[in-house]
Amino acid sequence: MSNTAMLEVDRLVTGYGSTRVVHGLSLQVREGGVTALLGANGAGKTTLMKTLCGLLPVQGGALRFLGEDIGHAAADRRVLAGLVLVPEGRMVFPSLTVHENLRLGGVNVRARPRWKHNVERVFDIFPRLRERSSQQAMTLSGGEQQMLAIGRGLMAEPRLMLLDEPTLGLAPVMALEIFALVRRLTAEGLTLLLAEQDVHRTLEVATHAYVVENGRVAAEGPAAEIAGDPRIRQAYLGL
């Protein structure tokens, strides 16, 4: 499996109705490690991720996940296959408790039999969520809500997690915790597609990187090469 792409995005066209945002974008996510999705605000990263997980329809091109054509599969089918989005802005259910939010993350038929075990695993990773298990999600700090959003994603037993702007709006110390967590999860075998504004730290944790501009791939390569390319750094990454 390590030599073939887990996720293949082939000349994808997508957007909001007649407003096209992604114009024939191709990328691959290989199993293991972090693939970074970089690019300015409005480049189309979130739109791409929403389309990958089935919240927006494919308007052109193809999506393959673990060799299966999923471009027209319903969102819940994609979760079953192991493709799980942790959305930008966390999107936890504010009036539900931490425990209820986690439980909802694990309702798919593949993960459901192990939900109790998986809640314990999430609580081991995030002891603060265990302490706040019966609190409503709206009472959590931004960083804790991000932990909850990631924990809810883990409850679905992802093979590939789409992690959209996890450090957005967080205090620097909390952002560091999130990056440490990304390392931990990938060390445990999870594959991640990570959209992030913190280019420096993202290129440190990533194996491969794509730079998106106006819904197209403007540059791509091993993260170390992207990080070391003065032209790319200056033109696209503001470094």
Ligand SMILES: Nc1ncnc2c1ncn2[C@@H]1O[C@H](COP(=O)(O)OP(=O)(O)O)[C@@H](O)[C@H]1O
């Ligand atoms: N719900 C929407 N309806 C119409 N246009 C949208 C919507 N959401 C985002 N857009 C537009 O799509 C483009 C890409 O946005 P987005 O995918 O959020 O970029 P990024 O995640 O890279 O910041 C932007 O021009 C944005 O204004």
Ligand SMILES: [Mg+2]
């Ligand atoms: Mg975004």
